[in-house]
Amino acid sequence: MTKRKKMREPREFLALLESARRDEVGGSAPRKHHLVPASYLRRWAEDGKIRVTHIDRKKSHLSPPEKAARETDYYRLESPDIDREAVPPLLFEKMLGEIEGVSVGIVDVLTRQGPEALSLAQRAEFSFFLALQVTRGHSFRVANRLMVRDYFQLKYEGVTTDGVHRMLTEAGMPSTAKDVEAAYAQLQEIVNGDVFFEPQDPSIVAQSGSMAAAMGEHLFARNWYTFETKPILVTCDEPVIMIGGPPRSRKERAGVSTAGAIIFPLGPSALLAMFLPHVRPRGPMQLDRVETAEINREIVASTSRWAFEKPSRHITEKMPVPAPAPPFMREGPYPVEGDENRLIFRTFQPTRWANTVPPPWPVERWWS
Structure with a gap:
């Protein structure tokens, strides 16, 4: 998507960072994050309400769009491995808000005039918005976690004590019979699913942004x-x-x-x-x-x-x-x-x- 307009100039991005830092310090940002933009759900509203149905429970209720499909701190980028000053915890939520704001007018154009009325920049912005809808939801997160778990189970499936001894030796770690026995037992817990590795939520949030950029190119074309x-x-x-x-x-x-x-x-x-x-x-x-x-x-x-x-x-x-x-x-x-x-x-x-x-x-x- 070589003609895709950059979402933000460096100065604007720095302003976004600073806004996220201020909200974090002041405690003014909401902790309830939308899985689907409220501005989008309002298109189904009548008298300020929409119908929300939990599909697998077959339970339905009416709700204001602003209170529908929310989870606490869903996009929060907070981890001991992340520098809060360099990456404010509210940065991704702030970025989504900016992108969602741009999308409102584009949806209006698509509805009333069709895709032909979009500029290349609008089409590029909306492609990124759509890609983020793919990567921000539960489906992406759950599949991501399970793939990482499965990778480690597959990696250590069928491992032998000889193989464990070789791994410890190559890593320069103690490899006595007791060490091998302990490491082998730990790996069996991973294979059996009793212990598992999975990425932290902040890592998945960051990955959702980077993957959306690549997905957006396919949507644009x-x-x-x-x-x-x-x-x-x-x-x-x-x-x-x-x-x-x-x-x-x-x-x-x-x-x-x-x-x-x-x-x-x-x-x-x-x-x-x-x-x-x-x-x-x-x-x-x-x-x-x-x-x-x-x-x-x-x-x-x-x-x-x-x-x-x-x-x-x-x-x-x-x-x-x-x-x-x-x-x-x-x-x-x-x-x-x-x-x-x-x-x-x-x-x-x-x-x-x-x-x-x-x-x-x-x-x-x-x-x-």
Whole structure:
């Protein structure tokens, strides 16, 4: 994305740092952080309320957008390994606020005029905003933790006492029989899942920002379309939804670079759909009631916890979707052709359709 406008000039970034430091010292910043921007959820509000449904509990309530989908200190960058002066704990939350503020006007343009009305700078800014919606949520965090745990379990699976002795010796550590026995017992606890390594939340928060920059480039390069829908469109706490499309499996979550379509509800009556460069959707730029219902099913099925809609609607309460699958799975090992000493593993994120007969891909005309 070579033409993407830099989000901030150095002087502006320094001002952001200073603002985060002041809020931390003064204690004026809220500790409740939004997983989804309140400014975005307001598009579904009626009389200042939206409907919030916990999908797997099938419990629903009305809430002001400002109080929906929040967690305490969710983006806080605080750790003994982080210099609070160099990286204020509230920096990421401050950055999100700035990016969300820019996105409000861009959503208005997309809804009323379509992607063609965006400047390259606006398209770049919104690509980054969308990528952050992918990496800021629960799905990204849980999968990240499990992948790190799995890496260490896999690394030490099948380790022998001879192997432990060799590792200790190469590391210059004591390697008596007692040392080897103790180290071997510790590694077995890791393999069995009794002890595990996982990244700290501040590390995941920082990684979410760096990964969003790369994801944004893929989103920027896609074909963007705005579809008008019936005024029944819902959204969720993972509002950027990957739709693999044929011939991909319905049971595995597609990635930002591989999904045939990536959708983002702009409001109750508008949907942004971003297709791979070679995919050109057929038909009108309006979705009928059946197509909108199919999209709603995809949105609800992509939910980590909460789905949102107009308070006068009950779609998210009544939409049947399977229970969530494990957030991360590994297959293998598989032999590497030409190298009998090497093995490879395949990892992926299952969808809610992993353990059931999945429905057809939504909006059939997109794929024909």
